[in-house]
Amino acid sequence: xxxxxxxxxxxxxxxxxxxxxxxxxxxxxxxxxxxxxxxxxxxxxxxxxxxxxxxxxxxxxxxxxxxxxxxxxxxxxxxxxxxxxxxxxxxxxxxxxxxxxxxxxxxxxxxxxxxxxxxxxxxxxxxxxxxxxxxxxxxxxxxxxxxxxxxxxx
Amino acid sequence: xxxxxxxxxxxxxxxxxxxxxxxxxxxxxxxxxxxxxxxxxxxxxxxxxxxxxxxxxxxxxxxxxxxxxxxxxxxxxxxxxxxxxxxxxxxxxxxxxxxxxxxxxxxxxxxxxxxxxxxxxxxxxxxxxxxxxxxxxxxxxxxxxxxxxxxxxx
Numbered sequence: 174x175x176x177x178x179x180x181x182x183x184x185x186x187x188x189x190x191x192x193x194x195x196x197x198x199x200x201x202x203x204x205x206x207x208x209x210x211x212x213x214x215x216x217x218x219x220x221x222x223x224x225x226x227x228x229x230x231x232x233x234x235x236x237x238x239x240x241x242x243x244x245x246x247x248x249x250x251x252x253x254x255x256x257x258x259x260x261x262x263x264x265x266x267x268x269x270x271x272x273x274x275x276x277x278x279x280x281x282x283x284x285x286x287x288x289x290x291x292x293x294x295x296x297x298x299x300x301x302x303x304x305x306x307x308x309x310x311x312x313x314x315x316x317x318x319x320x321x322x323x324x325x326x327x
Numbered sequence: 328x329x330x331x332x333x334x335x336x337x338x339x340x341x342x343x344x345x346x347x348x349x350x351x352x353x354x355x356x357x358x359x360x361x362x363x364x365x366x367x368x369x370x371x372x373x374x375x376x377x378x379x380x381x382x383x384x385x386x387x388x389x390x391x392x393x394x395x396x397x398x399x400x401x402x403x404x405x406x407x408x409x410x411x412x413x414x415x416x417x418x419x420x421x422x423x424x425x426x427x428x429x430x431x432x433x434x435x436x437x438x439x440x441x442x443x444x445x446x447x448x449x450x451x452x453x454x455x456x457x458x459x460x461x462x463x464x465x466x467x468x469x470x471x472x473x474x475x476x477x478x479x480x481x
Contacts, residue, residue: 207390209397210406223408231409232390236361239386243363252364254377255385258415 177250178320179292182279189276190245192303193237195229197269203233228266234309235261238300241275251318253291259312265302272303280312284319291318331404332474333446336433343430344399346457347391349383351423357387382420388463389415392454395429405472407445413466419456426457434466438473445472 204213208230211218219227229237267273280295293314300309358367362384365372373381383391421427434449447468454463 203390207394209394210402212408230393231411232386232393236357236386236390239384240361240363248364254366255417257385257417258412260414261412263409263411 175249175251177246177317179251179282179284179294179317180320181250182282182294182296182317184279184282186279187276189274190241191274192272193241193275195237195267195269195271195273197227200227200229200233200267200269203236204230208232224266226266226268228268231261231263231309234263234267234300235311237267237273238275238298238309238311241273242298245275245277247315251320253316253318255313255315257313259295259314260310261312262310263308264310265306265308267300267302267308271308273308274301275299276301285316289319291316293317329403329405331400331471333405333436333438333448333471334474335404336436336448336450336471338433338436340433341430343428344395345428346426347395347429349391349421349423349425349427351381354381354383354387354421354423357390358384362386378420380420380422382422385415385417385463388417388421388454389465391421391427392429392452392463392465395427396452399429399431401469405474407470407472409467409469411467413449413468414464415466416464417462418464419460419462421454421456421462425462427462428455429453430455439470443473445470447471 212222212224213230216227276299278297280297282294284292294317295314298311299307302308366376366378367384370381430453432451434451436448438446448471449468452465453461456462
């Protein structure tokens with residue numbers, strides 16, 4: 174039985190996880206496969222770009238956040254998937270050597286009307302680097318099974 | 328000089344690119360690194376999940392779309408990056424063997440107030456499988472240099 178259910182995410186609650194180090198090698202590897210823009214692949218090209226130096230693809234940053242979310246609590250939760258993403262903001266570059274901490278705020282929760290055995294939890298994540306800068310924010314809903322589905326109709 | 332600038336994306340214009348085949352191996356490889364939920368890793372676990380069979384991580388689908396966008400036009404454009412993502416909807420599973428086509432609609436364009444040498448182009452992407460189902464939608468702004476910056480102040 175997973176540890177975390179819908180009821181475990183109280184609106185307004187804040188928690189954090191990390192840090193997770195980022196290497197130059199993984200930044201370049203992801204970019205080569207999914208986002209081969211020079212600013213994500215090559216230090217010299219990146220210095221000439223608006224990023225001012227090699228930085229991770231924004232999609233790589235999202236994928237890293239997803240892995241942190243998995244390792245932190247999602248793999249031990251009664252997750253029923255996610256319908257999508259409400260918003261991502263890439264605010265600052267993610268650099269080789271960064272140590273990233275993930276801060277999670279529960280924005281809102283509600284029980285599903287059509288499927289009372291589950292509920293929606295809206296999360297807002299802020300990815301923070303070693304200098305305390307918020308580098309990326311991610312707002313997204315998740316579907317989680319309720320711990321006590323027998324009380325669904327109450 | 329890149330082929331595509333801000334002026335090349337007319338509001339309302341629609342274009343498409345693909346198809347791009349998706350393999351079981353790449354679905355599992357991405358999931359193992361970034362989203363190791365059983366439904367993205369293991370056929371049997373996936374059949375028991377709400378996905379009804381192995382399906383790509385939603386973040387993998389986003390990364391595949393980004394690669395298609397790069398190969399299609401972004402690497403040959405005067406791109407100045409992107410501030411984030413307005414919305415992603417994961418509507419249907421992406422399966423091994425799927426052949427995915429990317430449809431792009433230009434929603435809106437505007438010249439930057441603070442940086443008249445560039446403009447914002449809001450794109451809406453629909454990723455369509457071989458059965459004609461829209462599996463994912465992605466709405467996101469991009470920043471692109473104008474072709475004729477000398478006329479910025481006109």
